[in-house]
Amino acid sequence: MSFRRKEKTLPLVKVVFFLGEDQWHGYETESVWAEKITDNRCRIRNTPFYAKGVSFEDVVFVQSKEGCLWFEETSIAAGHSTYRILLEKSIPEGDFAKYWRPLEKLGCSYESADSGEMTLLAVDVPPNVDIHKAYELLDYGEQAGIWGFEEGHCGHPI
Secondary structure (H helix, E strand, O other), rough: OOOOOOOOOEEEEEEEEEEEOOOOOOEEEEEEEEEEOOOOEEEEOOOOOOOOOOOOOOEEEEEEEEEEEEEEEEEEEOOEEEEEEEEEOOHHHHHHHHOOOOOOOHOOOEEEEEEOEEEEEEEEEEEOOOHHHHHHHHHHHOOOOEEEEEEEOOOOOO
C-alpha cells in the first residue's frame, strides 16, 4: 500500500459532492477531506472514490448549505488525475502487488475502501507522472484479470 507523506495542513473540513441517482455504487453523495482556504474555496486533501471531474489537491468552490460545504466547481486544477480500481478480494496479495508495483514506482498512490465483495482503490496520479504510461499499466492489470478500472478525472494535459 502506498501512502502520502505527512505535510502541515490547515484544519480539515468535509466537502460533499452530489453524485447523482442510480450510480453503480449506490451512493448519491460522497464527502472528501479538504483544507478550507476561504469561506467559499477549499483544497481537496484526499483522492475521491466516486466523485468525477476532481482530483487530489484541486482547489474547489464550495457553497455552505444545510450545515455542509457542497462542491460547486473547480477553481484551480492541480494537475493530478484520478482512477478507480475495483479489486476482487479473492485476488492474492502477491498478484496484486506484481501489477501495482510499477504504478507505485511511477509515483502513483492509492487509498482503499471496502466495497462488499470488492475492494475499491482511489488511485492518485501526480502531475509529474507520465499519464500515458500510468494508463497503460492500469490497462495491463485489467487485461490480466487482476482488476477493473475507470477514469474519474484526467487532470494531465493529453
